[in-house]
Amino acid sequence: MAxxxxxxxxxxxxxxxxxxxxxxxxxxxxxxxxxxxxxxxxMPPVYMLITSLKTSAEISAATNPWWIxxxxxxxxIDLLSQNQFLVFFRNSAIVSICVVILTMMISVIAAFALAxxxxxxxxxxxxxxxxxxxxxxxxxxIPLFKMFAWVNETFGVQLMNHWWTMIxxxxxxxxxxxxxxxxxxxxxxxxxLDEAALIDGATWMQTLTKxxxxxxxxxxxxxxxxxxxxAWAQFLYPLAFTTSTSELVLPVGIIxxxxxxxxxxxxxxxxxxxxxxxxxxxxxxxxxxxxxxxLTAGATKG
Amino acid sequence: MADVAARNPAALSAQPRSGLHKLxxxxxxxxxLMALPLILLIAILVAYPAGYAVxxxxxxxxxxxxxxxxxxxxxxGRDTFWLVVxxxxxxxxxxxxxxAIIGFVVAHFVHNIPSKGQRKWRGMLLVPWxxxxxxxxxxxxxxxxxxxxxxxxxxxxxxxxxxxxxGEAGWARFSVILVNVWIGxxxxxxxxxxxxxxxxxxLYEAASIDGATWWQRIWYxxxxxxxxxxxxxxxxxxxxxxxxxxxxxVLTAGGPLNSTHIFGTWAFRVGIEGGDIPLGAAVSLFMVxxxxxxxxxxxxxxxxxxxxx
Numbered sequence: 001m002a003x004x005x006x007x008x009x010x011x012x013x014x015x016x017x018x019x020x021x022x023x024x025x026x027x028x029x030x031x032x033x034x035x036x037x038x039x040x041x042x043m044p045p046v047y048m049l050i051t052s053l054k055t056s057a058e059i060s061a062a063t064n065p066w067w068i069x070x071x072x073x074x075x076x077i078d079l080l081s082q083n084q085f086l087v088f089f090r091n092s093a094i095v096s097i098c099v100v101i102l103t104m105m106i107s108v109i110a111a112f113a114l115a116x117x118x119x120x121x122x123x124x125x126x127x128x129x130x131x132x133x134x135x136x137x138x139x140x141x142i143p144l145f146k147m148f149a150w151v152n153e154t155f156g157v158q159l160m161n162h163w164w165t166m167i168x169x170x171x172x173x174x175x176x177x178x179x180x181x182x183x184x185x186x187x188x189x190x191x192x193l194d195e196a197a198l199i200d201g202a203t204w205m206q207t208l209t210k211x212x213x214x215x216x217x218x219x220x221x222x223x224x225x226x227x228x229x230x231a232w233a234q235f236l237y238p239l240a241f242t243t244s245t246s247e248l249v250l251p252v253g254i255i256x257x258x259x260x261x262x263x264x265x266x267x268x269x270x271x272x273x274x275x276x277x278x279x280x281x282x283x284x285x286x287x288x289x290x291x292x293x294x295l296t297a298g299a300t301k302g
Numbered sequence: 303m304a305d306v307a308a309r310n311p312a313a314l315s316a317q318p319r320s321g322l323h324k325l326x327x328x329x330x331x332x333x334x335l336m337a338l339p340l341i342l343l344i345a346i347l348v349a350y351p352a353g354y355a356v357x358x359x360x361x362x363x364x365x366x367x368x369x370x371x372x373x374x375x376x377x378x379g380r381d382t383f384w385l386v387v388x389x390x391x392x393x394x395x396x397x398x399x400x401x402a403i404i405g406f407v408v409a410h411f412v413h414n415i416p417s418k419g420q421r422k423w424r425g426m427l428l429v430p431w432x433x434x435x436x437x438x439x440x441x442x443x444x445x446x447x448x449x450x451x452x453x454x455x456x457x458x459x460x461x462x463x464x465x466x467x468x469g470e471a472g473w474a475r476f477s478v479i480l481v482n483v484w485i486g487x488x489x490x491x492x493x494x495x496x497x498x499x500x501x502x503x504x505l506y507e508a509a510s511i512d513g514a515t516w517w518q519r520i521w522y523x524x525x526x527x528x529x530x531x532x533x534x535x536x537x538x539x540x541x542x543x544x545x546x547x548x549x550x551x552v553l554t555a556g557g558p559l560n561s562t563h564i565f566g567t568w569a570f571r572v573g574i575e576g577g578d579i580p581l582g583a584a585v586s587l588f589m590v591x592x593x594x595x596x597x598x599x600x601x602x603x604x605x606x607x608x609x610x611x
Binding site (some may be wrong): 026027030033034040041042043044045047048051059060064065066069105106107109110112113114117118119120122125127128129130131132134135136137138139140142143144145146147152168169171172175176179182204225229232233235236239240251252254255264266269270273274276277280281284285288290291295296 | 305328330331332333334336337339340341343344347348349350351352354355358365404407408410411412414415421423424425426427428429430432433434435436437438440441444445447450452453455456483488489492496541542544545546547548551552564565569570573574579582583586587589590593596597600602
């Protein structure tokens with residue numbers, strides 16, 4: 001493949017023999033190392049897939065672990081017919097979708113206000129949003145744990161051990177980030193555009209919905225994808241705040257229910273992990289360019 | 303209400319001064335109201351808990367009595383705590399360095415190949431970053447399995463003896479860093495690739511006319527041009543890696559013998575599983591200094607970039 005493209009490219013730059021030969025070698029080496037890195041980066045997901053297609057007998061046999069001799073879909077059938085797994089999937093889906101809607105509503109409106117309608121303290125607030133985005137959840141889960149107990153004592157609302165609590169919690173991770181991305185996108189829209197709209201008598205809300213949202217749509221899509229990915233992947237909060245199997249979301253559910261003591265049913269664990277990774281991967285496969293645009297625009301966590 | 307004021311310039315011109323004043327006032331009021339959900343969210347669920355953590359850390363285990371720095375004194379006297387400090391720093395610094403190096407190298411290779419194929423490679427190499435970390439760490443846990451390790455099987459082909467990936471302290475430390483590098487380096491790759499594309503070609507042409515070797519080109523052209531993005535990406539990553547939880551929790555759960563615990567996982571062990579919330583809060587607070595330092599630098603860079611534009 002590499003050779004073919006070099007052969008095609010050669011006639012177009014015939015000058016300086018040694019230089020184009022250098023380039024050809026650089027290209028070969030690039031492909032060689034890219035293949036190596038691709039193997040390293042894709043090994044775990046590929047191994048997930050391999051294991052998920054094996055029977056438990058084959059997994060525990062001392063054969064080549066990278067080869068499937070009796071491919072089977074039994075693991076998928078078992079897992080998807082388990083009520084429990086479907087409950088995890090449903091919880092994760094509802095939580096992620098609600099978090100995406102909530103986050104985008106809060107952050108698009110707030111970002112518009114911060115980027116265009118300066119008010120007292122708006123610059124400080126923009127910096128504050130950014131700082132919030134740097135505060136990790138590992139710092140917040142313990143005080144939140146105690147706050148939930150206090151809410152229960154004072155208002156009689158039990159926030160602990162309910163999947164919907166995650167809809168309240170995840171926006172703390174997603175809103176600062178989405179707002180930050182959106183401020184950047186909105187700031188890049190020329191001022192003349194909204195001034196023209198305002199002169200034509202549009203309200204602020206109309207300016208936002210008729211001009212800013214359509215123009216900043218790529219940014220909104222990127223922020224939406226990220227919000228979904230973060231919400232789907234979040235692990236610490238559900239691990240700390242939910243325990244009953246009916247209340248778990250997918251990542252925590254797979255880890256706490258499929259791993260029982262020292263008995264690891266690896267075929268099912270890998271199937272579950274692959275199904276858990278599937279929604280973000282599928283979205284990524286279709287909207288990769290938005291994903292990468294958002295990554296580089298927002299200087300996301302990584 | 304506000305809409306009427308904005309929509310009716312005629313009404314405003316009738317009483318110019320007070321009307322204009324009112325409009326200004328209203329505009330900032332609307333803006334404040336639009337930002338209010340964000341402000342409330344940050345205040346109640348981020349700022350307040352962060353401050354509350356400081357208060358919690360000064361209470362005794364039953365949270366009935368104020369003990370001042372008692373929890374911190376207790377931590378300073380424990381070997382496990384110093385092990386966690388050491389491991390957190392080792393984990394974060396080593397992982398960020400390797401992520402940056404691998405990201406830089408891979409970005410160069412992707413940049414080298416014809417632009418037609420770049421999208422495909424980039425898409426493939428970013429996959430580790432898209433999979434939820436808890437799920438991909440499970441795959442690594444299975445690759446590292448003590449009895450069925452597929453990695454050891456591959457090593458055996460080359461005659462290398464099986465490695466106790468998660469069983470022995472040194473290797474377990476290596477393994478958690480390896481998984482973190484695996485997840486994080488695609489992010490660096492994407493950032494550096496974007497930065498590489500923004501370096502003007504003329505600079506390289508000028509350098510090669512001056513007879514610069516490839517190494518000199520990287521050292522004197524690429525690196526200075528990318529300095530900002532390299533720094534900010536590394537600082538971001540340092541914060542996230544330092545505050546990591548998923549990887550260590552799933553891969554080793556802090557073991558063997560607490561050798562892989564970092565602040566996040568140890569705070570969870572002590573605070574939630576051990577039931578000593580104040581001590582857990584005290585442990586997690588030790589992340590603040592490094593976060594504050596990194597945040598200051600990032601913020602300085604961002605305001606600098608903002609004023610340039």
